[in-house]
Amino acid sequence: MSIGLTHYLLLAAMLFAIGMFGVLSKRNIIAVLMGIELMLNAVNINLVAFNRFMPVHDLTGQLMALFAIVVGVAEVAIGIALAFRIYRDRNTINVDELNRMKG
Amino acid sequence: MSELASLVVFCLLAVVILGTALGVVLSNNLVHSALLMTACFIGVGIMYITLEADFLGAVEFMTYSGGVAVLIVMGVMLTHKGEGVPSNPFNGRKIWAAALSGTFIAVMGLVSTFVTSSSQGGFVSEDTVGDLADMMLNSYILPFEIAAVLLLAALLGAIILAKGDEES
Numbered sequence: 001m002s003i004g005l006t007h008y009l010l011l012a013a014m015l016f017a018i019g020m021f022g023v024l025s026k027r028n029i030i031a032v033l034m035g036i037e038l039m040l041n042a043v044n045i046n047l048v049a050f051n052r053f054m055p056v057h058d059l060t061g062q063l064m065a066l067f068a069i070v071v072g073v074a075e076v077a078i079g080i081a082l083a084f085r086i087y088r089d090r091n092t093i094n095v096d097e098l099n100r101m102k103g
Numbered sequence: 104m105s106e107l108a109s110l111v112v113f114c115l116l117a118v119v120i121l122g123t124a125l126g127v128v129l130s131n132n133l134v135h136s137a138l139l140m141t142a143c144f145i146g147v148g149i150m151y152i153t154l155e156a157d158f159l160g161a162v163e164f165m166t167y168s169g170g171v172a173v174l175i176v177m178g179v180m181l182t183h184k185g186e187g188v189p190s191n192p193f194n195g196r197k198i199w200a201a202a203l204s205g206t207f208i209a210v211m212g213l214v215s216t217f218v219t220s221s222s223q224g225g226f227v228s229e230d231t232v233g234d235l236a237d238m239m240l241n242s243y244i245l246p247f248e249i250a251a252v253l254l255l256a257a258l259l260g261a262i263i264l265a266k267g268d269e270e271s
Contacts, residue, residue: 002106002109002110003109003110003113005218006215006218007113007117008154009211009215009218010211010212010215011117011120011121013207013208013211013212013215014121014208015120015121015124016207017204017205017207017208017211018121018124018125018127018128018204019124019128020200020203020204020207021128021200021201021203021204022127022128024196024199024200024203024204025128025193025194025196025197025200025201026128026191026192026193026194027191027192027193027194028133028190028191028192030133030175030178030179030182031128031133031136031191033175033178034127034128034136034137034140034175035127035128037140037167037171037175038124038127038128038140038143041143041144041147041167044147044159044163045147045150045151048151048154048156048159049154050225051154051156051225051226052154052155052156052225052226052227053225054225055225056225056226057226058226058234058238059226059228059231059234059235059238060238062156062158062159062231062235063235063238063239063243065156065159066159066162066235066239067246067250069159069162069163069166069167070250070253070254071250071253072171073166073167073170073171074253074254074256074257075257076171076174076175077174077257077258077261078257078260078261078264080174080175080177080178080261081260081261081262081264081265082264083178083182084178084181084182084264084265085264085265085267087181087182088267093182095194096194
């Protein structure tokens with residue numbers, strides 16, 4: 001049995017599901033950010049695997065993964081700065097307590 | 104022989120990536136989560152290298168297991184609540200989240216039975232850095248510039264958010 005596209009897609013789906021579980025079930029805002037990072041990495045594995053196994057003639061998939069990494073890193077920098085700001089203003093980073101806009 | 108070797112390498116990497124990712128979401132200590140996340144990113148980077156994307160593997164090591172891990176550990180340190188408090192608890196929606204993730208895996212497993220891998224295979228570059236640079240500075244020059252603006256905006260935004268405006 002040789003390793004093909006399906007194996008990588010299944011691995012990326014599992015990694016995405018684990019990240020989604022972390023995002024939905026954690027209380028700490030930094031743990032939620034970690035879950036988002038896991039999901040981003042799952043998507044990047046998909047892009048690189050498609051570039052490796054689908055009939056393409058250039059490295060577009062890897063370039064898309066590179067841009068996705070850039071956006072993900074910018075997002076985590078803003079997310080950490082926001083978490084730090086929220087902690088200073090409200091003295092909590094529990095997402096369940098950040099409900100001031102609740103109707 | 105090389106097919107067997109690639110199978111063994113893939114299985115080892117899959118176990119490392121999924122095991123450390125599960126550790127990230129199941130651990131009750133946020134520092135352990137951050138360290139396991141670094142290990143997970145190293146596994147993903149090695150997987151990129153096995154997929155003939157060596158430059159992307161190096162980028163993954165530098166940005167994710169280098170930069171993002173340091174940022175996350177800094178965030179953990181700056182928002183620490185003191186000893187004795189569980190730093191990474193679950194909320195009340197654990198069951199629903201697990202059910203949703205399980206459903207997602209089941210649906211994706213079902214979908215992946217329809218995937219037909221083409222026999223001719225994909226594109227394998229001899230010089231990924233050169234090819235990526237060529238594409239990035241020729242046909243993808245506009246997204247490249249937009250990414251530069253995005254990084255500048257994220258840098259300024261992060262500084263302003265973290266520092267505050269008490270000066271003005």
